[in-house]
């Protein structure tokens with residue numbers, strides 16, 4: 001299905017693959033080696049498509065994945081061309097969560113000379129795992145995640161760090177961690193309660209590890225739209241990304257940053273933060289350009305905004 005998505009844009013001459021890394025460069029300007037677990041492409045100049053690409057292992061999150069996501073989203077954050085991101089999984093399903101085979105060396109056998117040192121090292125490791133999904137949230141470009149088939153364990157941690165969640169009718173979600181003997185520690189327990197209104201439902205999902213299917217995910221607010229299949233979902237995700245990318249990047253990125261800030265702070269604190277933010281951002285030329293387009297009933301897509 002991912003192929004259909006890409007080939008549709010190839011036909012229009014719009015698809016520019018850049019499989020090495022995001023635009024083939026690291027933030028230091030040096031060329032970077034290819035990601036091994038992610039495929040990166042540009043369906044449009046302003047849109048980056050990140051695809052988890054280990055379909056033969058059901059996109060299980062191995063050691064390389066946890067590092068590559070950080071590198072990838074740090075580069076996207078710095079990429080002035082990119083205005084929106086679509087995130088999906090290759091093959092049969094979105095992701096089967098942490099690579100259970102790869103856990104053996106790291107989390108299951110932490111190193112250190114005594115309990116304190118083992119604990120210290122483990123704390124550092126968990127911090128790094130947490131950062132893998134926090135970078136998505138810290139990236140100022142909006143991230144639309146498109147889930148098909150299964151989204152298990154670490155997959156739920158991942159999607160709750162994204163800004164907009166879409167899924168196919170065959171999708172299911174599972175906070176699986178209790179079933180493998182741990183309390184989810186890389187974001188689900190912290191972010192899912194902010195996404196789903198019902199605390200009781202969050203508790204039920206996290207404590208029982210039961211599967212939640214697309215219709216329930218939509219009704220509880222985990223996803224905002226359900227599509228009949230992956231092809232239509234990817235087209236819908238791209239259309240949404242295009243809509244976002246057509247607007248002022250100053251407005252869009254400021255909106256993302258302030259929405260996340262206000263989720264974690266009181267209304268007065270968030271208003272204060274917004275005030276300080278906009279005392280500089282309101283000076284953008286984008287405001288005048290957008291307002292003028294609105295007055296002239298022009299399509300915003302015709303307005304050219306500078307890169308950010």
Ligand SMILES: CCC/C=C/C=C/C(=O)SCCNC(=O)CCNC(=O)[C@H](O)C(C)(C)COP(=O)(O)OP(=O)(O)OC[C@H]1O[C@@H](n2cnc3c(N)ncnc32)[C@H](O)[C@@H]1OP(=O)(O)O
Nearest residue numbers: 056057058060096097098099100101129153154176177186
């Ligand atoms: C500090 C740590 C923070 C992170 C915590 C994260 C926790 C979690 O993610 S908990 C969730 C762990 N995941 C699972 O329990 C899912 C395990 N997999 C499955 O249940 C099934 O594979 C699945 C339902 C996803 C798909 O079933 P299907 O019949 O379509 O495929 P399979 O034949 O089972 O698998 C195909 C090959 O993929 C390998 N594989 C699948 N999932 C994983 C995985 N999570 N880790 C490693 N490898 C996985 C599977 O072994 C097959 O490989 P091969 O035999 O070589 O073909």
